Amino acid sequence: MSWVDGQPLGGVSVHDRALAYGDGLFETMRVIAGRPRLFERHLARLQAGCERLGIVIEPHAVSQEILAFSRELDDGVAKLIITRGEGLRGYAPAPAAVARRILLGSPVPLYPSEHRAGVTLFPCRTRLAEQPALAGLKHLNRLEQVLARSEWSDASYAEGLMQDMSGRVIEGVFSNVFLAKSGRLITPSLERCGVAGVMRAELIERAGQAGIPVAAEDVWLEQLLSADEVFLCNSLYGIWPVTELGAHRWPHGPLTRKLQALISDLSSSA
Amino acid sequence: MSWVDGQPLGGVSVHDRALAYGDGLFETMRVIAGRPRLFERHLARLQAGCERLGIVIEPHAVSQEILAFSRELDDGVAKLIITRGEGLRGYAPAPAAVARRILLGSPVPLYPSEHRAGVTLFPCRTRLAEQPALAGLKHLNRLEQVLARSEWSDASYAEGLMQDMSGRVIEGVFSNVFLAKSGRLITPSLERCGVAGVMRAELIERAGQAGIPVAAEDVWLEQLLSADEVFLCNSLYGIWPVTELGAHRWPHGPLTRKLQALISDLSSSA
Known part of the structure; x- marks a missing residue:
């Protein structure tokens, strides 16, 4: 199932700037009973990303289109790609470029249920470059993740751990990371690189509401290794x-179990 | 004029990995009298890039396709995009993914002829992230260039100068840079970031053959400012x-003029 600018289409112009430069953003949403989970957070991140990249969208129209697509999808994963639109050649956007929406529906990935009790991380050699201008954004320049993900094929690794060029722990290839130490939660700062995940934001908020101290700060490998617990989201x-x-x-420690319980309303159908 | 996998088509699947992740490479070739200029260099760079990214192409077939496209284009710019092919979701390529070729024809950009006597550079604030795994490649992750190019709209700037995060001079937004100092040519090292241009490689070779010392090394802004001459290519x-x-x-000094003369066979129709 795929829509391009609201129409059921399977193709996009060869002049789209996402194809040429990765010039756009995306959101990957879990759709349950015809509605995207954490929808407000996805929309807020998309809008903030568009503002940072100077891509003009009509938030209300985009939101309505995602909701209509999700109703038709009913259950699965809805991926939205926003591109800066078309351009012929050259990095400067055409003055008339209009942002394009692409919506793709797919089944929920079949992760082993044992992953909820513990996974093994692959230590990726590919490092994340430090680029504050793009840090935090879920943009379409993802060659680092493609290279990192190609480092392992053994299914006993559920995810890969990525560090930045200086050695800081940043994230998984398709996840954010948290560590627990002495009753406190820490998630790596994403000021220099990394994707600010919607579930990460939700966890920071829910942990805070539950009285668990939580902070985003630089995390080095030694800190990760000496943590009481580590989890991905x-x-x-x-x-x-x-x-x-x-x-x-x-x-699989008590704080991780507590957080899993805190989002049980979200993950019940995952 | 556009071809997708050898067919005259204007669209590409919404599942292409170039659209999703910028997972691919490109070449921009000047076509004169039905033939791409510096064709062997473009092909060699494309092959080296595919090897580094693990994208499998059939070089002979790709080469024949570019030549056929160029004959039909006759005069203009042929842009080749190689993508890793299709994939549904997730960074791991589908095992059956087949590289896709997209060829786009366009007229030669109309640069003012006075640019050959001197241009003004815009000092871009956007810095290039240091990523050795991707350095030198003409890959499709080009958001840094998009951001840098959006910093100026005043046509009196012909190009923008880009530095890396540490402050080294690297390149223009769509050009490589050389400086001349005491009869010697220096072009920035592209070990950490930047695109290793085909004309840059040609100039290094031709300068060497003409007995002009030339080196690729780290260049800091003070060195650029204290150079006798600076040029882009x-x-x-x-x-x-x-x-x-x-x-x-x-x-517009003597060494730049000498290099311009050395490539007059190439730039005559530019």
Whole structure:
């Protein structure tokens, strides 16, 4: 199932700037009973991203289109791609360029249910470049993730851990990461690189409401290894505890279990 | 004029990985009398890029297709986009993914002829992130260039100067840069970021053959400012001397003129 600018179409112009330059943003939403989960957060991130990249959209129309698509999809994953539109050649956008919407529907990925009790991380060699102008955005320039994901094919690794060029722990290839230390939650700062996930934002808010201290700050590998607990999150699968990275082991601990319970309303159908 | 996988088509599947992740490479070739200029260099760079990204192409078939397209285009610019092919969701390529070729024809950009005697550079604030895994490649992740190019609209700036995060001078937004100092040519090293241009490679070779010492090394802004001459190059326009950047002035000097003469066979129809 795919729509281009609201029409059921399977193709897009060869002059689209997303094809030429990765000039756009995306959102991947879990649709349950015809409605995208965490929809307000997805919309807010999309709007903030468009503002940072100077892509003009009509938020209300985009929102209505996602909702109509989700009703038709009913259950699955809705991926929205916003592109800066068409341009012939050259990096400067055509003055008349109009942002394009692409909506793609797909089934929910079949992750093993044991992942909710613990996963093994692959230590990616591919590092994330530090680029504050793009940090946090879910933009379409994803070659680093493509290279990192190609480093392993052994299905016993559920995800890969990515560090920045300086060695800071940043995120998974398609997840954010949290660590628990002495009853406190820490998630890596995404000021220099990384994608600010919608589930990460939701967890920060819910943990705060539950009285769990939570902070976004620089995290180095030694801190990760000395954490009491480590877990991953994204908007499709919810939370996966990390129980193994190389020779290191972490438990599926109490704080991770508490967070999993705190979002049980979200992950029940994941 | 556009071809997709050898067929005259104006659209591409919404599932193409170039659209989703910028997962591919491109080449922009000046076509004169039905033949791409510096064709062997373009092909060699494309092949090297595909090897680094793990994209499998059939070089002979791709080469024949570009030649056929160029014959039909006759005069203009042929842009080739190679994508990793289709994939539904997720960064791991589908095992059956087949690389896709997109060929786009367009007229030669109308640059003012005075640019050959000197241009003014805009000092871009957008910095290039340092990513050795992608450095040198003409890949499709070009948001940095899009942001940099959006910094100026005043046509008195012909190009913008880009530095890396550490402040090294790297390149123009759509050009490579050379400086001349005491009879020696220096072009920035592209080990950390930047695009290794085809005209840059041609100039390095021709300068060497003409007995002009030439080196690729780290270049800092002070070195650029204290250079005797500065020029830009790319495979469409050949060479533009840089005569102005902020308060700084350089002459359209003898070494730049010599290089322009050395490639007069290439730039005559530019």
